[in-house]
Amino acid sequence: VKAALFHGKQDIRIEDVDVLEPGVGEVRLRNAYNGICGSDLHFYDTPETSGVDFSKPHPVTGRTLPQILGHEFSGTVDAVGAGVDTVKVGDRVSVFPMISCGICSACARGQVNVCRVVSSYGTSSASGGLAEFSVVRVKDVHVLPDSVDLKLGALVEPMAVAWHAVRRSGIEAGQHALVVGGGPIGIGIAFALRARGVTDVTISEISPDRLAVLRTMGIATVVDPAAADLGDHLREATGQRGVDVAFDTAGGATGLTTALAHLTPGGCAVELAIDVTPREIVPIHLVLNELRVLGTLAYLPSDFDAVIAAMADGAYNTAAWVDVLTLDQIVPAIDDLRAARRTKVLIRT
Ligand SMILES: [Zn+2]
Ligand SMILES: [Zn+2]
Numbered sequence: 001v002k003a004a005l006f007h008g009k010q011d012i013r014i015e016d017v018d019v020l021e022p023g024v025g026e027v028r029l030r031n032a033y034n035g036i037c038g039s040d041l042h043f044y045d046t047p048e049t050s051g052v053d054f055s056k057p058h059p060v061t062g063r064t065l066p067q068i069l070g071h072e073f074s075g076t077v078d079a080v081g082a083g084v085d086t087v088k089v090g091d092r093v094s095v096f097p098m099i100s101c102g103i104c105s106a107c108a109r110g111q112v113n114v115c116r117v118v119s120s121y122g123t124s125s126a127s128g129g130l131a132e133f134s135v136v137r138v139k140d141v142h143v144l145p146d147s148v149d150l151k152l153g154a155l156v157e158p159m160a161v162a163w164h165a166v167r168r169s170g171i172e173a174g175q176h177a178l179v180v181g182g183g184p185i186g187i188g189i190a191f192a193l194r195a196r197g198v199t200d201v202t203i204s205e206i207s208p209d210r211l212a213v214l215r216t217m218g219i220a221t222v223v224d225p226a227a228a229d230l231g232d233h234l235r236e237a238t239g240q241r242g243v244d245v246a247f248d249t250a251g252g253a254t255g256l257t258t259a260l261a262h263l264t265p266g267g268c269a270v271e272l273a274i275d276v277t278p279r280e281i282v283p284i285h286l287v288l289n290e291l292r293v294l295g296t297l298a299y300l301p302s303d304f305d306a307v308i309a310a311m312a313d314g315a316y317n318t319a320a321w322v323d324v325l326t327l328d329q330i331v332p333a334i335d336d337l338r339a340a341r342r343t344k345v346l347i348r349t
Contacts, residue, residue, distance in 0.1 A: 003131030004330050004347075005066040008054070009047055012069065014328055020126060020135040022081035027138050029075030029093065031349040033154035033324070034129030036333055037072055037184070038274070043123070044334055051274065058124035060101055060117050070347075071097035071122030073129025074144070074153030084138045093141040094156040095129070096304050097121040113164070113298040129154070130327065132349055142304045148311045151318055154346050159307045159316060160299035161272070162188030166196065167303065168296050169245045169270050173197030176243040178234060180204050180258050181250030182214045182222065184344045185272060187321055189247050190219040192307075195315040202237060204230055204258065207340040216320045225258075234262045242267060251275030260291060268292040324348050 003017045022028045042050040057064045077091045087093065100107050100115035107115050122128035127135050144153050162185050171177060177193055179186045182205030193201050201220040205211050214222045223233050234243060244267050246259035251273025259269040260281065269291065286293070310316065321343040325333050329347070336342040 001132040002327055003068045003128070004070065004327060006043060006054075006069045007066045010044060012044065012330055013066075014330075017068070017131065019133050022079055022084075022135050024082045025084060025138055026081040026135050027077050027084055027087060027141060028079040028133055028135050029095070029141075030078040031073055031075040031129055031131060031134055032092075032150035033074050033346040034070040034349055035072035035154050035158060035184075036330065036337060036345045036347065037158060039071075040069060041334055041338055042274070043069070045338070049276065052123050058119050061099070061119045061124050063119070063124045063126065067123060068126075068128030068131050068134075069122050070129025070131070070349075071120050072154055072157040073097075073121075073134070073349075074150045074156075075134065076150075077141075078133065080138070086138060087141060087143060091141075092144045092150055092153060094144060094153040094304065094308065095121060095134070095136050096140045096142060096301055097129075097157060098298060099125065099137075099140070113300055130330065130347060130349065142301075142308055144308060145312045148308060151322065151324070151346060152311050152316060155316065155318070155322070155344075156304055156307050156311070157299075158184050158344075159188045159191065159311075160303040161185055163192045163307050163310075164299040164303045165189060165247060165270050165272050165296040166192040167306075168294060169247070169268050171196070171198055171245045171268075175245065176200040176202075176234075176238045176241075178202050178204065178243045178246040178259065178262055179220065180246065180248045180255050181273075182207075182210050183249060183340075184321070185249040186247070187214070187217070187219065187343070189249065191316050192310070194219060195310040195313070200237065202234060202243075209340050210343060213321050213343050230258070231262065238264070244268070245270060248273055251277060253277055253279060255279075256293075257281070260285065260293070263289065263291055265289045266291070268294055271295045322346060
């Protein structure tokens with residue numbers, strides 16, 4: 001069966017792989033959709049700084065290149081291994097891709113999302129979402145209700161990244177939020193905020209293509225900081241107070257400093273960008289305003305459940321921002337995503 005195998009920097013090949021049999025406590029999925037995300041672009045373009053060390057076998061799973069890519073995926077249960085009684089053949093599921101070690105200091109605190117030796121389907125596992133089939137642990141599948149289709153199922157993972165950040169920020173209904181960067185995670189934050197009753201949301205974005213998409217979605221006020229003064233807009237929108245929470249999904253030289261600059265006293269800047277650009281922060285600005293700066297990574301299983309419940313309530317849609325392509329279109333899709341010509345691509349597997 002077909003799979004997209006990552007062999008190394010700028011080298012993805014569609015190849016034939018064997019269909020795996022599910023072992024004890026595992027299920028096999030007929031994969032449906034898999035989202036391509038910023039991490040996949042990072043692996044493809046600059047694996048050496050991607051945060052995943054592909055140069056040697058993973059310390060827990062022993063996996064090495066080539067690796068089936070894809071960690072944002074949905075599918076239908078096709079076979080179950082011994083001892084599996086919580087799902088059955090035909091169930092539609094979304095896959096929680098991170099595999100934590102269970103014993104490190106982060107796992108011991110319940111922060112399995114920041115496990116010191118985390119592995120994942122699609123980066124350091126025999127299976128990934130960019131293949132016709134996968135084998136995953138039954139504990140990692142979240143069954144989708146009838147009202148959540150398999151396309152939304154593949155979006156649970158990135159939407160859970162955003163949901164986790166929103167939940168950790170402590171923002172409440174009636175407060176104001178700024179989202180720096182209107183890519184998939186910025187869009188996910190706007191959906192999550194709305195689902196939680198936060199309706200005063202401004203997204204700042206500079207890509208013309210993404211601005212056009214955002215302006216059709218109706219999920220936030222959209223500001224192009226190159227064309228309008230973001231500070232003026234936010235002062236007016238918040239009655240001169242500043243925003244309660246600002247999320248940086250963009251990174252770069254200005255992402256976090258932009259987030260901090262527009263906070264009300266006591267506000268919180270939430271950093272989500274996987275980015276190594278140093279920025280200058282003036283301590284007295286944090287002190288005089290008692291600001292909080294919070295880093296957030298990925299999600300917990302409870303964030304998956306919350307997103308699926310919000311999807312069942314109709315809080316998410318795929319109109320305008322999600323394109324569906326096929327397995328042999330992965331490399332052109334990566335080129336389009338890198339250039340921000342597309343916002344989100346799902347591969348129909
Ligand atoms: Zn991802
Ligand atoms: Zn761990």
